[in-house]
Amino acid sequence: MDKQERIVEHDAGARAVRRCEELGCDPYSDMRGGLYRPYLGTAHKAAAEALRGWMQGAGMSVRTDAAGTMIGRYEGSSANAPALMIGSHIDSVWNGGFYDGALGVMLGVECVAAFARRGLRLPFALEVVAFGDEEGSRFPLSMLGSRAMAGKAVGDVGQMRDRNGTTLQEAMQGVGLDVGRMGEARRRREDILAYLEAHIEQGPVLEHEDAPLAAVSAIAGIQRFYIRVQGQAGHAGTVPLHMRHDALTAACEMVLGIETLARAHTADFVATVGKIDVHPGAVNVIPGSASLSVEIRSADAACLERAFLQVQDLVQGIAERRSVGWEVRDHQTFAPAPCDGRLVDLLRCGIRAEGMADHVLVSGAGHDAMMMTDWVPTAMLFLRSPGGISHHPDESVIVADVQAAFDVMVNFITHLPEVLDISATQGTVA
Template identity: 90%
Template sequence: MNKLERIVEHDAGARAVRRCEELGCEPYSDMRGGLFRPYLGAAHKAAMATLRGWMHDAGMSVRTDPAGTVIGRYEGAEANAPALLIGSHIDSVWNGGFYDGALGVMLGVECVAAFASRGIRLPFALEVVAFGDEEGSRFPLSMLGSRAMAGKAVGDVSQMRDRTGATLHEAMRGAGLDVGRMGEARRNRQDILAYLEAHIEQGPVLEHADAPLAAVSAIAGIQRFYVRVQGQAGHAGTVPLSMRRDALAAACEMVLGIEALARAHVDDFVATVGKIEAHPGAVNVIPGSASLSVEIRSADAQCLERAFLQVKDLVGGIAGRRHVGWEVQDHQTFAPAPCDGRLVDLLRSGIRAEGMPEHVLVSGAGHDAMMMTDWVPTAMLFLRSPGGISHHPDESVIVADVQAAFAVMVNFITRLPEVLDISARQGTVV
């Protein structure tokens, strides 16, 4: 066989699902009756060990990088060829679902196994990468593994502590890693061809459209901040309503105003107030101060910036009418992450080839791919989430969708040389 042929593995999707389910139970969870697999915890280390075995069985050499990312490599037709990275994360939130992150890793393993079992070597290497801390569910910095691989600055993180007081330095030492060498996880750009991540949608859009898969055009940027409102505490029974400077009432009006502002925007813009606090928090005291978290998301950077200014104008207007003070604190910005248009089209053509309706979505959730888009050509493939449920034990997938995703990914790998104009011979059999 001198040219690549259509690869069919009817059990690939079911096997990927079974392995995700296997990793949802002890010893791969640090909680009873549910899944919690935090970065470098006992369950995470057990999952890494099992994953290394699956990678080896699929025909890969396996290593763990200085940030704790498990990397399986299947060499190309020529040694040391640049690699297509295929991956996601294997950590989880507290009481999370089995498929968030892990399914993308298992599909990567299946893709490599399909080529390896046929002895097919490509003009590039295939590497399956399993990042360990995308969720940030143990330490207060998400996507540490993908940040490190892409050479993003992380600062001095060695003394970050988890809820038990353990530092990142201690956690890494317990896994045989050295936090001082984390910078060595950075990969040379010339060694990486592109990055592909398959992931459940984590929302209801594909199910609503009765579509199994979608190509992702971009990952939404995020602005997060707190609005602090300062009023005047007082006796709940003696201060007339007309004379009150109720911080909580002002904050509640701000919440509804932010929601109305978001509804007036384009479809891919969302705003969320996820947390609100009032002080002193007594039933018979007018709240003297309040704070609310605000998060806005869009794939359009200009839209995000305009919306941030609109939120500030809204908050200032409400505060002025209600005679309360206000300020914005802890402002964080994550830029939108557009996927590579050529690779988006390649995924779309693969979806069409499977006879499925073609959809393109913006990801509202953050993913490791966010760390890759400004570094290497990046693509994401979404799988439908039944019920739109994720980060929850009821998270699920449809095996037929997973099988279809496998087929689309194999098509992506097979056609990548023509899309990126790789000047090397087509895959050979060894």
């Protein structure tokens, strides 16, 4: 492909948005009056078939892998060339928004179509991947498709059940897949050049900065755990305040202490207590025990480790002062996922080339891209989320932002050979 040629398609963004909106309605949702598209459900199967048609119309051959991920491929200038993957997910949370995940897939389709319409071949293939399960909204394991593709361990998942009692094994059988063969979804590292994911920000930062787009430098790691506080239940009317071992008041002080600790950290560090369970939970009984969920996130692994220890020190001090017991349960760790610096810079160059301010963000939310970063060079492009709203029916995008994202992605694809030092940068006519 001639390096001087610039692909211009003014309606690509609007078309990507329309297709997301089309997938937000019957038969592409398993709930009435809103969007719910769980992995391997009826709506997911219908959406995959619609997507298959769009991929084929864009010039791609299409297949479904052993984990239910749909893969569209547009060959490069030589047979069996490694591929740049452009992907995201097509499942949704209950009563979710139209653009979370799906927009990144539709933008990938638009990028391939733009090259195919001109008969242009690159020194690498283009693949659009639509993961079937990122949200974990049906079975209790998220990012199943991207885990399998990247060769991450998924464990013995066949007997996981959804809320209706259907096992993953049964759900996969229903669409002609075999859970025992899920490992066949793993791709060879040498067959993948890089991974690019476009996604709505799902937060308010870009809107606050009046910025349409941002390159993502990393996806935050997570430490997630529960703190169980053990006090002593008693009659609310007969036990004096100074003699109480109130688990709930201790837990409340811990919540506020964790918030104060988080505010003292760096800007990309956040801490959230999202759930508190209290027992016995009666209006006239002093709470005897309380359990609170704690989640801390940062792109800095060392920061996460320090913060986890600081939370424990904080909790211990409060527990000793209030004469209650405590313990940490169900501790889970998800490592930070840094994007490839070369690809981050390439996205930033593309953003500047469109006349926009150069913004770089850390993603606080998890994405399929975090399964890729330690496997292949990975980049993410964020689009502004009006109102900072996501996982909600009011989730929206601005068509001009989507068009700008398309332009930046085409620039990324065009200049990728220079960044990764790929030979034969002159493409051929199909």
